[in-house]
Amino acid sequence: MELYSYFRSTAAYRVRIALGLKELEHELTPVNLVMGQQREQGFLAENPQGLVPALKLDSGEVLAQSSAILEWLEEAHPNPPLYPQDLLAKTRMRALCQHIACDIHPLNNLRVLRYLGETLDLEQSQVDNWYAHWIHRGFSAIEETVASFKAGFSMDGYPGMLEVFLIPQVYNAYRFKVDLSAFPHIVALDQRCQTLAAFATAHPIRQTDTPQEERA
Numbered sequence: 001m002e003l004y005s006y007f008r009s010t011a012a013y014r015v016r017i018a019l020g021l022k023e024l025e026h027e028l029t030p031v032n033l034v035m036g037q038q039r040e041q042g043f044l045a046e047n048p049q050g051l052v053p054a055l056k057l058d059s060g061e062v063l064a065q066s067s068a069i070l071e072w073l074e075e076a077h078p079n080p081p082l083y084p085q086d087l088l089a090k091t092r093m094r095a096l097c098q099h100i101a102c103d104i105h106p107l108n109n110l111r112v113l114r115y116l117g118e119t120l121d122l123e124q125s126q127v128d129n130w131y132a133h134w135i136h137r138g139f140s141a142i143e144e145t146v147a148s149f150k151a152g153f154s155m156d157g158y159p160g161m162l163e164v165f166l167i168p169q170v171y172n173a174y175r176f177k178v179d180l181s182a183f184p185h186i187v188a189l190d191q192r193c194q195t196l197a198a199f200a201t202a203h204p205i206r207q208t209d210t211p212q213e214e215r216a
């Protein structure tokens with residue numbers, strides 16, 4: 001498999017983590033979003049949505065949208081499972097994942113922040129406040145669930161789909177210097193995840209396209 005990725009993309013980071021948790025062999029093809037490679041013909045021919053991630057399967061088919069890719073990975077490669085077996089628990093975890101993917105990430109996406117600054121002419125401090133506001137609103141709805149994991153993870157003894165979605169959003173919150181002191185359980189879960197190979201390998205500071213100055 002070939003994953004079209006960008007080191008800093010939180011949506012691509014999700015898929016990198018899941019590929020690692022499932023120990024699936026793959027190659028990474030960087031798409032430089034700052035240089036606009038996502039809008040070049042070569043990439044658009046693979047993914048007309050012009051966004052990363054995209055996953056090219058061994059059959060040559062290309063899948064778009066991180067949530068759809070993650071559902072495919074879960075069904076095509078069920079071990080280890082990243083959702084609980086119990087239908088109610090599974091649906092609850094899906095709801096938290098969608099909360100991150102649909103109600104936090106799109107509001108704080110780089111193209112939205114750029115539009116606020118460049119088109120609507122907001123000051124940088126206003127854009128930063130926007131970013132922090134949606135992180136605080138979003139993480140407030142998750143903190144209590146994460147507290148219930150105590151020193152563990154969303155699955156029985158290991159991370160599941162919730163961590164796949166949440167940890168990249170935590171990385172991005174740190175990147176934008178959001179104060180996360182109101183979310184001690186999310187911060188602690190992030191620290192536990194970073195000790196695991198799948199998360200450490202997928203981290204934006206360790207990608208082939210990570211610029212030298214941002215490397216670990």
Ligand SMILES: N[C@@H](CCC(=O)N[C@@H](CS)C(=O)NCC(=O)O)C(=O)O
Pocket residue numbers: 008009010011012033038050051052053064065066067101109111
């Ligand atoms: N809902 C999409 C979001 C993908 C997305 O927004 N990707 C960003 C990077 S995190 C991107 O490719 N941005 C390029 C652009 O906006 O031109 C997903 O989950 O895959």
